[in-house]
Amino acid sequence: EAAVTQSPRNKVAVTGGKVTLSCNQTNNHNNMYWYRQDTGHGLRLIHYSYGAGSTEKGDIPDGYKASRPSQENFSLILELATPSQTSVYFCASGDRVNEQYFGPGTRLTVL
Amino acid sequence: QQQVRQSPQSLTVWEGGTTVLTCSYEDSTFNYFPWYQQFPGEGPALLISILSVSDKKEDGRFTTFFNKREKKLSLHIIDSQPGDSATYFCAASYSGSWQLIFGSGTQLTVMP
Secondary structure (H helix, E strand, C coil): CCCEEEECCEEEECCCCCEEEEEEECCCCCEEEEEEEECCCEEEEEEEECCCCCCEECCCCCCCEEECCCCCEEEEEECCCCHHHCEEEEEEEECCHHHCEECCCEEEEEC | CCCEEEECCEEEEECCCCEEEEEEECCCCCCEEEEEEECCCCCCEEEEEEECCCCEEEECCEEEEEECCCCEEEEEECCCCHHHCEEEEEEEECCCCCCCEECCCEEEEEEC
16 A cells, blocks of 8 residues: 655744755556645645656646655645645645555644 | 535534535536645645546545536545544646636544
């Protein structure tokens, strides 16, 4: 079974600060995804990657950057965090759209 | 633009009853429709999925129905159990896409 881990699990940040959320997968999947989950909006795609060195914009990329330094790792970066970015963030991996495996999530609060 | 609409937002049923969740979509090119189940504190996990060439798929107590003409899909849970209490998301995608478009989710509570 796919194993996707995220760190940290909880994070409190200050407005204007830099936040980095990390994701690691151990199943050699090519594709990785970052979503945010908010009540009433479901899961919305922020960035995704087809492999090491690639990042693509999803549906709501503004205010976020992504980095895929290796097959296993995919980071989401908030250079200047804002309270509107308070949310639960999920990383997922998979090789086909019907095999997305999600991590446990990171709860981010921006004060 | 919300491409996948899901209802209801929340639902409470009694143990042993049948749960029905529904979704509708707009893009007629969608041809793959998964349902994800999410327990509190966890990430979503694939529960069941259906392709547009089928109108029904069963997996134990869970059945998903697809109506191409009406652009609707549904998830039926028979003999609902308290352990089924979770948030359920429908989603949609199309051939060649690596992206899933998720509905807003239904929070299901099954009362013992």
